Amino acid sequence: MEKYNLNHLRELEAEAMYVIREVAAQFEKPVLLFSGGKDSIVMFYIARKAFWPAKVPFPLMHIDTGHNFEETIEYRDNLMKRTGAHCIAAMVQDSIDEGRVTEEKGVNASRNMLQTTTLLDAIEKHKFDAAMGGGRRDEEKARAKERFFSHRDEFGQWDPKNQRPELWNIFNGKKRIGEHFRVFPISNWTEMDIWQYIYMEGIEIPNLYFTHKREVFCRDGVWMAKAPYMQLKPNEKLEVKDVRCRTIGDITCTGLTLSTANTLEDIINEVAATRVTERGGRADDKRSETAMEDRKKEGYF
Amino acid sequence: MGLDGKPTIKEFDSGYLNMELLRFTTAGSVDDGKSTLIGRLLYDSKAIFQDQMEAIEQASFRKGEEGVNLALLTDGLRDERAQGITIDVAYRYFATPKRKFIIADTPGHIQYTRNMVTGASTANAAIILVDARNGVLEQTIRHAYIASLLQIPHVFVCINKMDLVDFSEKTYDEIKTKFNTFAGKLDVKDVRFVPISAKLGDNVVTRSEKMNWYQGPTLMYLLENVHIAGDINYSDARFPVQNVIRPLTDKYHDYRGYAGRISSGVFKVGEKITALPSGFSSKIKTIDFGDETLGFAYAPQSVTITLEDDIDISRGDMIVKESNVPNISQDLDLMICWFNEKPLQERGKYLVKHTSADVKCLIKEITYKVNINNLEENREDKLIKMNDIARISIRTTKPLFFDSYKNNRITGSLILVDEGTNETVGAGMII
Numbered sequence: 001m002e003k004y005n006l007n008h009l010r011e012l013e014a015e016a017m018y019v020i021r022e023v024a025a026q027f028e029k030p031v032l033l034f035s036g037g038k039d040s041i042v043m044f045y046i047a048r049k050a051f052w053p054a055k056v057p058f059p060l061m062h063i064d065t066g067h068n069f070e071e072t073i074e075y076r077d078n079l080m081k082r083t084g085a086h087c088i089a090a091m092v093q094d095s096i097d098e099g100r101v102t103e104e105k106g107v108n109a110s111r112n113m114l115q116t117t118t119l120l121d122a123i124e125k126h127k128f129d130a131a132m133g134g135g136r137r138d139e140e141k142a143r144a145k146e147r148f149f150s151h152r153d154e155f156g157q158w159d160p161k162n163q164r165p166e167l168w169n170i171f172n173g174k175k176r177i178g179e180h181f182r183v184f185p186i187s188n189w190t191e192m193d194i195w196q197y198i199y200m201e202g203i204e205i206p207n208l209y210f211t212h213k214r215e216v217f218c219r220d221g222v223w224m225a226k227a228p229y230m231q232l233k234p235n236e237k238l239e240v241k242d243v244r245c246r247t248i249g250d251i252t253c254t255g256l257t258l259s260t261a262n263t264l265e266d267i268i269n270e271v272a273a274t275r276v277t278e279r280g281g282r283a284d285d286k287r288s289e290t291a292m293e294d295r296k297k298e299g300y301f
Numbered sequence: 302m303g304l305d306g307k308p309t310i311k312e313f314d315s316g317y318l319n320m321e322l323l324r325f326t327t328a329g330s331v332d333d334g335k336s337t338l339i340g341r342l343l344y345d346s347k348a349i350f351q352d353q354m355e356a357i358e359q360a361s362f363r364k365g366e367e368g369v370n371l372a373l374l375t376d377g378l379r380d381e382r383a384q385g386i387t388i389d390v391a392y393r394y395f396a397t398p399k400r401k402f403i404i405a406d407t408p409g410h411i412q413y414t415r416n417m418v419t420g421a422s423t424a425n426a427a428i429i430l431v432d433a434r435n436g437v438l439e440q441t442i443r444h445a446y447i448a449s450l451l452q453i454p455h456v457f458v459c460i461n462k463m464d465l466v467d468f469s470e471k472t473y474d475e476i477k478t479k480f481n482t483f484a485g486k487l488d489v490k491d492v493r494f495v496p497i498s499a500k501l502g503d504n505v506v507t508r509s510e511k512m513n514w515y516q517g518p519t520l521m522y523l524l525e526n527v528h529i530a531g532d533i534n535y536s537d538a539r540f541p542v543q544n545v546i547r548p549l550t551d552k553y554h555d556y557r558g559y560a561g562r563i564s565s566g567v568f569k570v571g572e573k574i575t576a577l578p579s580g581f582s583s584k585i586k587t588i589d590f591g592d593e594t595l596g597f598a599y600a601p602q603s604v605t606i607t608l609e610d611d612i613d614i615s616r617g618d619m620i621v622k623e624s625n626v627p628n629i630s631q632d633l634d635l636m637i638c639w640f641n642e643k644p645l646q647e648r649g650k651y652l653v654k655h656t657s658a659d660v661k662c663l664i665k666e667i668t669y670k671v672n673i674n675n676l677e678e679n680r681e682d683k684l685i686k687m688n689d690i691a692r693i694s695i696r697t698t699k700p701l702f703f704d705s706y707k708n709n710r711i712t713g714s715l716i717l718v719d720e721g722t723n724e725t726v727g728a729g730m731i732i
Binding site: 004005006007008010011012013014015017018021022024025045048049050051052053054055137138141144145160161163164165166167168169170172174175176187188190192193200201202203204 | 302303304305306307308309319320321322389390391392393394396400401403415416418419422423530533535543544546547548549550552553556560561562567589590591592599600601602603605616640652654655656657710711714715716718723724725728
């Protein structure tokens with residue numbers, strides 16, 4: 001007698017495959033939002049699995065602030081070549097040049113907030129009716145309230161107090177013209193699940209996630225990478241440290257972890273032992289207690 | 302091999318890569334200490350991180366509270382934090398060395414019954430909180446009824462705030478007896494009682510030293526050890542087709558696969574199947590999972606099935622075993638929970654989403670409304686408003702392939718969608 005018992009990773013994988021297939025079936029023009037971070041890498045991997053041996057039936061889209069770790073772009077381009085997928089790059093710089101947004105000033109300037117406009121403009125331009133994101137409910141308290149199929153009005157806004165109830169595995173993607181959905185296939189995954197899954201499936205990830213030597217400086221207790229668009233404050237100085245990324249985002253708001261983790265096993269052990277959430281190093285969340293909720297309501301990822 | 306060409310890890314010797322997943326819901330009213338209990342579970346299982354703890358310490362201090370308010374961990378929205386209430390279902394995650402847990406934390410106020418139903422729909426277990434000082438209230442009955450209606454297999458009744466009743470065994474026994482009296486009318490198979498103090502931690506993760514009269518397990522022990530593998534229906538094989546996979550490449554020129562998630566039961570290569578609604582039969586040629594092929598697959602796996610014969614199957618169809626077919630009908634009786642401000646319209650028309658099928662339906666009859674505070678059936682009042690639960694009959698434009706909800710939570714459930722607003726207005730459980 002066979003044993004019919006899925007472990008937690010396989011159950012989460014089955015759920016994500018199911019959600020992605022629902023998106024392909026219920027929407028006319030879906031897109032998968034790809035940042036080059038581990039969550040969107042896992043989401044894309046599962047999408048490949050869901051439609052195998054056919055190609056993934058929708059494009060990817062990278063909302064590119066222009067302030068990237070070079071390794072992320074290199075990884076993205078290689079991945080597209082290897083899988084034959086197509087990735088649209090929507091540039092925040094274009095939104096700035098077109099006068100759609102104004103660049104923030106000062107030492108803490110970041111293009112994080114500007115991405116929302118670029119994202120919403122790109123969704124409108126390409127007439128995407130569903131945008132899949134790698135958001136996870138365990139990341140942040142406002143995300144914990146998010147549905148798998150999350151309705152956005154014609155302004156791209158999220159109304160957290162008036163969400164459609166979501167029961168069993170039935171997803172309602174009905175909408176009016178001009179509205180769209182954000183879909184989060186890996187809602188129920190934790191940071192640990194992501195790493196265990198990458199380990200289990202042998203998924204290639206950017207080298208940034210492993211330890212490397214880098215010129216860094218310390219700002220408000222968080223290690224940041226040296227980059228052309230980062231201005232140092234007078235009391236900040238560059239040092240070379242062994243670091244790795246725990247999350248990968250825009251270089252201006254991605255904190256680095258001092259770490260010598262060299263393998264996936266090392267990373268899993270480090271995540272198991274750590275006492276700070278992965279977004280603890282994200283400057284974008286530290287702006288206020290409800291920074292994520294406020295950004296999400298406006299149409300952020 | 303994984304899709305990236307590296308070897309995959311099939312067998313885990315290490316326990317934490319190979320855990321079971323338990324989904325549970327928590328129900329309780331505003332002051333039953335539900336958020337405190339969740340905070341306690343997260344805190345004692347070390348699922349709360351330092352920066353989260355610091356953030357709620359600061360927030361508690363700002364609000365002028367004594368000590369750390371663990372409830373602030375789960376109330377994530379600005380309005381929830383301001384008003385000290387939970388508005389929407391929030392999902393929380395933690396793991397112990399034995400299991401990984403997903404908590405659907407649902408608000409307890411009466412106007413949010415729809416959230417409770419939502420959280421309950423995917424749960425293996427429900428925690429119902431009772432304030433030891435107040436005993437069994439209407440809302441306790443309501444919560445237990447919803448757990449029974451949604452067929453949550455395991456119900457843990459936590460009698461909380463035992464510290465405020467001097468850890469009295471008599472109080473605990475009285476509440477237990479009262480709960481059992483009305484639970485007799487319900488359909489809950491596995492009910493357990495635990496006396497706890499969420500605030501102080503007694504019998505949540507660690508055994509209470511103040512209630513030696515209680516010999517049963519702690520709540521955490523129940524969560525970690527309750528047997529859930531048997532909750533899945535492995536006897537009725539049902540495979541609703543989500544998508545048809547046609548690569549149309551040179552290598553896979555004739556490949557035609559049916560993608561879906563197995564709702565229940567087991568499928569094996571070589572088995573005879575029937576496709577519904579066509580009724581055509583064939584045999585399973587392969588079961589594909591990414592680039593792997595499997596000999597068999599079972600619920601709740603997502604796979605792609607190919608058949609020996611070329612038969613016409615599309616989204617909304619269902620593959621079942623030739624020897625075990627579901628009910629096929631356009632006339633269904635349901636229990637329905639209503640979610641919308643606009644009441645249910647008798648003779649009204651709605652969209653139905655059932656497995657991967659989309660059809661329309663007519664509400665033929667509202668049979669009765671359930672008074673969920675005393676479980677009485679009201680056959681006079683046919684006005685079904687938001688948060689009401691009723692028994693209704695519908696007729697669909699096309700036949701649905703279904704099982705009773707009691708036997709199958711996936712093929713036995715459906716939602717109603719308002720054609721005008723696209724909102725999900727009702728959740729139905731097929732009788």
